[in-house]
Amino acid sequence: EPEVTQTPSHQVTQMGQEVILRCVPISNHLYFYWYRQILGQKVEFLVSFYNNEISEKSEIFDDQFSVERPDGSNFTLKIRSTKLEDSAMYFCASSERFGNPGTWSYEQYFGPGTRLTVT
């Protein structure tokens, strides 16, 4: 069964460093998302991406964050200058459109997450 993959599973970085989190969505999916979960808290939406551009972003997704689909398979999240409060689990998700006109569904499939630790 196709699945979303994410690398690395755990990333440790020093404050102020740049990190790139990588995701390989399911191959025929066209919609991509990043979410984050600070330990012990709920999952929060960061950004959605479609047709090589951002569809929606949350207030969390400030200028320190960027997303890219560099090669048609990978979907990356870059944090330019990490802060302690960026420590969290980052989930990538992808979806496709299926169903019938008027009742299209966009089921999101999640990757296993990348645990980012900023020291």
Add this chain to the structure above:
Amino acid sequence: AQTVTQSQPEMSVQEAETVTLSCTYDTSESDYYLFWYKQPPSRQMILVIRQEAYKQQNATENRFSVNFQKAAKSFSLKISDSQLGDAAMYFCAYRSAEGAQKLVFGQGTRLTINP
């Protein structure tokens, strides 16, 4: 903006018993989807069950079923014949039906299964 509230931070149940997790949401939309996700200690997000708001019939998936009350904006998850493997965090989530929208999650309920 839509919000999702899970008022039970923790729940516990005896193995083989039935437990119900509560979720309420707030929206002005008439068409949307509701989900329950399971997050075991591995922290992987696993879809448990989905409900379309336009369907009156409650969704069921084996031992998992929902009680969807659209007027009350309530969406509870019932787990029957609880098993040790059901122990996890459970998140209720909302998604607008219009387009490929983001998921809005509740705070989660930690479910413990007592042997």
